Amino acid sequence: MPGEDGNPARWQDELYDLLRRHNVIQFAYVPDAGHRILIDRSLADPGAQSVALTTEEEGVALLAGADLGGARGVLLMQSSGTGNCINMLSLIKGGHFPFLTLVSMRGDFGEGNPWQYPMGQAVEPVLSAMGVICLRIEHPEEVVPTVSAALTMVFQGGNAVAVLLTQKLLGAKAF
Amino acid sequence: MANDYPQGVDMAAAIAAGFILDRRDAVPKLIGRHEDFLFVTGLAGTARDIAALTHDGAHIYTMAGAMGGACMIGLGLALARPDKRVLVATGDGELLMNIGALATIAVLNPANLAILVVDNGHYGETGYQKSHTSLGVDLEKIAAGSGIKRTRTLAGEADLAEGSRMLREGNGTAFVVLKVKPDDPPPYKRNLDPASCRVRFRGALLGAG
Numbered sequence: 001m002p003g004e005d006g007n008p009a010r011w012q013d014e015l016y017d018l019l020r021r022h023n024v025i026q027f028a029y030v031p032d033a034g035h036r037i038l039i040d041r042s043l044a045d046p047g048a049q050s051v052a053l054t055t056e057e058e059g060v061a062l063l064a065g066a067d068l069g070g071a072r073g074v075l076l077m078q079s080s081g082t083g084n085c086i087n088m089l090s091l092i093k094g095g096h097f098p099f100l101t102l103v104s105m106r107g108d109f110g111e112g113n114p115w116q117y118p119m120g121q122a123v124e125p126v127l128s129a130m131g132v133i134c135l136r137i138e139h140p141e142e143v144v145p146t147v148s149a150a151l152t153m154v155f156q157g158g159n160a161v162a163v164l165l166t167q168k169l170l171g172a173k174a175f
Numbered sequence: 176m177a178n179d180y181p182q183g184v185d186m187a188a189a190i191a192a193g194f195i196l197d198r199r200d201a202v203p204k205l206i207g208r209h210e211d212f213l214f215v216t217g218l219a220g221t222a223r224d225i226a227a228l229t230h231d232g233a234h235i236y237t238m239a240g241a242m243g244g245a246c247m248i249g250l251g252l253a254l255a256r257p258d259k260r261v262l263v264a265t266g267d268g269e270l271l272m273n274i275g276a277l278a279t280i281a282v283l284n285p286a287n288l289a290i291l292v293v294d295n296g297h298y299g300e301t302g303y304q305k306s307h308t309s310l311g312v313d314l315e316k317i318a319a320g321s322g323i324k325r326t327r328t329l330a331g332e333a334d335l336a337e338g339s340r341m342l343r344e345g346n347g348t349a350f351v352v353l354k355v356k357p358d359d360p361p362p363y364k365r366n367l368d369p370a371s372c373r374v375r376f377r378g379a380l381l382g383a384g
Contacts, residue, residue, distance in 0.1 A: 061273075095369035
């Protein structure tokens with residue numbers, strides 16, 4: 001999936017390094033093309049724990065457990081997966097757990113698949129309703145500063161934050 | 176005793192189907208020294224079982240919502256703390272709500288994680304409606320089919336000693352189903368505030384801050 005600058009690998013590698021510098025260890029994911037490099041790097045990293053989920057809500061609970069044990073993690077998912085997380089976010093909101101998720105957007109800028117619109121367009125209102133702060137990224141140069149801000153908001157500020165990697169950033173999948 | 180059973184429960188049928196043990200007796204026997212574990216529990220029944228056993232200790236995190244999360248909270252905790260034994264105690268209904276978690280856990284297979292399903296075949300908290308395990312679903316087979324190699328169903332007193340060993344040792348995740356009568360858990364009132372329980376748990380495990 002090419003970004004606007006035609007080089008998605010660079011910001012994705014920088015993003016992985018940034019997460020690891022901030023002691024993010026548990027990488028939970030449902031596979032998605034937008035997160036391919038993060039997933040592959042976590043699988044190849046002996047210092048990381050890569051957790052393949054069957055559904056995204058598992059990752060919400062996983063990260064609460066990681067926090068109980070003093071570890072940091074991130075949930076990597078596609079916009080459609082946010083809908084699978086909603087009631088489990090009761091745990092995050094009610095328990096004041098720190099929570100970081102990176103969401104690769106579909107049903108967004110230039111989307112050609114009509115099935116992706118209902119959940120894609122509902123991501124922000126639904127996450128906001130459950131107390132998750134949403135930060136959108138549209139340009140590659142915003143990735144590192146935005147995720148740096150999110151890491152501070154989550155692990156120092158004690159918040160739940162979703163960073164939305166938009167289709168302006170990722171490019172729309174061709175159909 | 177017959178008249179003391181929860182309303183609507185067909186106890187004779189449950190016992191005939193193998194739901195025989197008394198959870199108030201069997202759960203403490205199976206777990207033994209509770210201080211040896213960090214606990215994550217499901218809602219309602221198992222939360223009360225473990226809160227009563229530990230006097231709502233700082234080494235337990237009990238749920239009262241977010242149904243389906245217990246096993247995965249346990250996995251996150253077990254991965255974060257390989258030096259500790261993590262015991263997830265949950266019910267058949269709570270496990271069934273997110274049964275795919277068994278596949279996720281089996282792939283990683285952490286040796287310090289054990290899952291205890293206190294299976295009464297019913298949704299006790301909502302009026303003892305039958306759950307799928309009263310209607311032919313076998314949780315141990317699902318766990319084994321998911322790839323968890325150490326599985327066992329405990330149906331009688333004689334099985335408890337082996338079950339205890341499985342929860343405490345082994346080279347991979349253990350999955351133990353404890354079949355119990357559809358009867359009420361201990362009437363223990365625990366802390367229901369998920370945020371204060373988080374602070375309590377982390378404070379005890381990680382120290383201040």
